[in-house]
Amino acid sequence: MEAASKNAPRVAIINYGMGNIGSVTKVMNRLGAKPYIADSPDQLEVADRIILPGVGAFGDGMENLRAGGFVDSLETLVIDGGVPFLGVCLGMELMAKGSEESPGVAGLGWIDADIVKFDSAHGLRIPHVGWNDISVADPDHPFIAGIGSGSTFYFVHSYYMACRNRDHIVAETDYGNVVASVVHNGPRIIGCQFHPEKSQDDGRRLLLNFLFGLPPHATH
Amino acid sequence: MLRTRLIPTLTMKDGRIIRTVGFDRYRDVGDPRTMGKVYDSQDVDELILLDISASQENREPDWFNIERVANECSMPLTIGGGVSSVEIIQRLLRIGADKVAINSAGFKNPGLYTEASRVFGSQCLVASIDCVKHDNGKYEVLIEGGYEPTGVDPVEFAQRVEAAGAGEILVTAIERDGTMMGYDLDLIKSVSDAVSIPVIGNGGAGLLSDLVAVIQQGGASAAACASIFNFTDNKPIKARAFMQQYGVHVRPT
Numbered sequence: 001m002e003a004a005s006k007n008a009p010r011v012a013i014i015n016y017g018m019g020n021i022g023s024v025t026k027v028m029n030r031l032g033a034k035p036y037i038a039d040s041p042d043q044l045e046v047a048d049r050i051i052l053p054g055v056g057a058f059g060d061g062m063e064n065l066r067a068g069g070f071v072d073s074l075e076t077l078v079i080d081g082g083v084p085f086l087g088v089c090l091g092m093e094l095m096a097k098g099s100e101e102s103p104g105v106a107g108l109g110w111i112d113a114d115i116v117k118f119d120s121a122h123g124l125r126i127p128h129v130g131w132n133d134i135s136v137a138d139p140d141h142p143f144i145a146g147i148g149s150g151s152t153f154y155f156v157h158s159y160y161m162a163c164r165n166r167d168h169i170v171a172e173t174d175y176g177n178v179v180a181s182v183v184h185n186g187p188r189i190i191g192c193q194f195h196p197e198k199s200q201d202d203g204r205r206l207l208l209n210f211l212f213g214l215p216p217h218a219t220h
Numbered sequence: 221m222l223r224t225r226l227i228p229t230l231t232m233k234d235g236r237i238i239r240t241v242g243f244d245r246y247r248d249v250g251d252p253r254t255m256g257k258v259y260d261s262q263d264v265d266e267l268i269l270l271d272i273s274a275s276q277e278n279r280e281p282d283w284f285n286i287e288r289v290a291n292e293c294s295m296p297l298t299i300g301g302g303v304s305s306v307e308i309i310q311r312l313l314r315i316g317a318d319k320v321a322i323n324s325a326g327f328k329n330p331g332l333y334t335e336a337s338r339v340f341g342s343q344c345l346v347a348s349i350d351c352v353k354h355d356n357g358k359y360e361v362l363i364e365g366g367y368e369p370t371g372v373d374p375v376e377f378a379q380r381v382e383a384a385g386a387g388e389i390l391v392t393a394i395e396r397d398g399t400m401m402g403y404d405l406d407l408i409k410s411v412s413d414a415v416s417i418p419v420i421g422n423g424g425a426g427l428l429s430d431l432v433a434v435i436q437q438g439g440a441s442a443a444a445c446a447s448i449f450n451f452t453d454n455k456p457i458k459a460r461a462f463m464q465q466y467g468v469h470v471r472p473t
Contacts, residue, residue, distance in 0.1 A: 020344075022316035026291060055313075056341040090341070124222075125418045125441060127343040127387050131223040131265060131471050152223060152471050154266075154296055156318070156343045158387070175222060198296045198318060200263050 005032065009211050012038040012047035016064040018054035018090060027197040031204060033211050041073035049084050049211060050077065052091030058115055058159070059102030061090050074108065082217025084188040086210050092183065092191030093161060101159050110185045113163040122176030127158040132194075134171040134181050141170045143190045143209050144182060151202045153181070153194035160193060188214050223471045224435055225265040225442035226459055227420060228449055230255055232271045232301070235285050239447060240272075241398035243350070243366035249450050252285045256292035264456045265471060266296045268321065268390070268444060270348075274302025275324055276365045281308065283315065290316025300348050300390075309336055313344070321348040321390060324363040327370060327377070330384040337385030346420070347386035349374055351407055352394045359407055366394050374407065375414045382415045389415060390444065393423040400426025400447050408438035420444050428454060428462040435468050 011033045013021050021037060028035035028051075038044050052074075054061055065071055078085040087095050096107045099115035107115075118126045131152040136144055149171075160179040163169055170182035173193070183191045190210065196203035230237050230252065237249045249255070252269070259267050269289055274281045281302045290297055299312050300321025309320050326332050326347060336345055350366055351359050351374045361372045370377075378389055391411050393404035403424045412419040418441035421434040425445035434443045448454050460470045 020313040020316075020318055022290065022314050023318060026316060027294065030294075055344050056339060060339070120416065125416055127417065128222065129343065129388060129418050130225045130442070133221065133223075156296070156387075158341070158343055195296070195318070198294065200294050204294070 008032055008034045009048040010046055011035040011049045011051060011211070012044050013051045013053060014044075014070060015039050016054070016061070016068050016070060018056045018061050018064060020055060021053055023195070023197045024051055024053045024088070027204065027207060031207055031211060041069045044070075044073055044077055047077070047083060049086070050074070052085070052087045052094065054088070054090035054094070056090055057101055058090070058093055058099035058107070059105045061094050062102070062105050062107060065094065071108065078189060079110070082188055084210065084214050085190065087191040088197070089157060089193065089195060092193055093159065095183070095185075095191045096161055099159060110189060111161070111163065111168050111183050111191065112165040113161045113168065113180065113183070115159045116162050117159050118175065119177055124176045127156060128160070128175045128179070129156045130154070132173050132175060134173050136171045137166070138170045138184070141184055142187055142213050142215060143184065143206060144170050145209050145213055146205050147202055153196065153199040153203060155181075155194045157193060161191075188217065221469060223265070224463070224468050226431060226456060226463065226470065227266045227268055227442050227444045228259055228264055228456065229268040229270060229422065229444050229446045230289070231446065232269060232282065232285060233273045235282060239398055239450060243394050243397055245398075253288040253292060256289035259456070260292050260294055262456045264295055266298065266442075267293060268298045268300065270321065271299070271301030272365055281312065283311070286312070286317070287315045298346055300346070305332070306336055306339055309340060313340065319344045319346050319388070321346040322386070323348040323350065324368075326381060326386075327361070327363045330380060333381055333384035333386050337387070342385050342387035345386050346388045346390050347378070347381040348390045348392070349377060349381075349411070350392045350394050353404065353407065362394060375410050378411045378415050382417050386417065388418045388420060390420045390422055396424030398447055399424055400451070402426060402430045403434045403438055405433060405438045408434060408440055412439035412441075418442065426452075428459055429466075431459055431463055432466045432468055435463070
């Protein structure tokens with residue numbers, strides 16, 4: 001494991017009881033960042049980057065985030081403060097306004113989208129598990145720099161993000177339905193449906209972009 | 221378009237990776253961490269690690285060695301063996317598992333799938349179903365590492381775990397395990413036809429053409445194998461190139 005340098009970005013990985021924070025922590029160490037597990041919102045304040053990982057149900061995820069007091073501090077740090085944010089899998093889905101999986105539960109609402117279930121009428125097996133291609137819709141977004149259409153990433157999910165506003169879409173993936181596989185709300189707020197931490201070289205490239213390739217916040 | 225997965229499996233007993241034949245007759249293959257590292261360097265699609273001493277001896281997973289493997293994996297990792305409670309699943313996910321394979325505990329208590337899928341989502345729950353074929357042609361699910369008969373038909377059980385909340389099924393033909401004589405295509409086809417979640421075929425791959433057959437004839441979404449990489453000159457990249465050549469849509473090599 002590489003020793004992180006003094007200037008290595010401190011990456012807060014939010015622990016809200018929703019799964020696999022181990023994989024994300026490991027890859028962050030490997031890429032020369034200083035990851036730490038944030039069990040409470042005050043621990044986010046020193047972060048240079050924030051990652052919201054997670055697997056599981058939308059309703060439980062939002063409830064845990066809220067109960068942990070994370071929602072307000074994320075609004076302050078990410079939306080107002082410009083701290084770069086990456087939501088992965090469920091963490092990305094929570095950036096939407098709501099989900100068919102948990103009607104009546106409001107998401108973070110950072111992306112103008114809803115989370116919907118795959119249409120089984122396409123005859124495809126659900127969950128969507130495995131490596132699938134992306135088609136890059138916004139090649140100028142700094143998160144996707146160096147990655148082109150046809151690159152493959154590892155997906156594992158039963159619900160997907162349907163964007164109302166195409167301006168949010170960085171990349172899409174076809175699995176019967178068109179899945180928003182990378183979304184953004186500005187250069188520093190990013191969501192990934194697939195698992196970059198489990199997608200080998202191309203995944204590491206995206207995470208390096210997240211760590212070192214995003215433009216600074218205007219007020220910094 | 222979704223790519224068909226080729227998934228090496230590692231069987232661990234007493235802290236060593238071993239090869240089994242028919243779930244019996246062990247042969248040492250190597251150190252778990254080294255094996256994980258080798259497969260990581262080969263960019264395999266996924267890796268499955270089954271800790272068979274945990275289930276055989278009715279104890280918790282081998283946390284130490286599982287974490288040593290997980291530390292080497294930049295691909296998705298499924299851990300099985302001794303997965304008997306939500307707490308164990310939570311801890312496995314925390315040390316680097318992406319999915320867990322549930323076997324005996326899910327047979328005795330299908331509520332484990334329901335409870336775990338509510339907490340973690342179905343997508344990280346793999347139902348591992350070990351099957352034996354009897355002389356009359358009928359199949360039966362065995363649990364406890366193949367030691368305990370259940371009297372239950374694999375197709376019926378597969379539908380039961382799907383309804384309970386499993387997200388994938390790993391079907392293993394016990395008498396093909398380690399034989400390199402080819403998958404039990406009838407078994408795998410009957411299970412994959414009966415469910416709408418992905419099915420991973422396992423047990424018996426010895427030739428590269430077996431990997432094509434389990435997808436095209438067995439209807440599996442993924443091919444799991446072990447001996448074909450451990451005891452022949454074949455490597456995952458060569459295997460994927462072969463599969464592509466025969467019309468299976470795999471990841472570019």
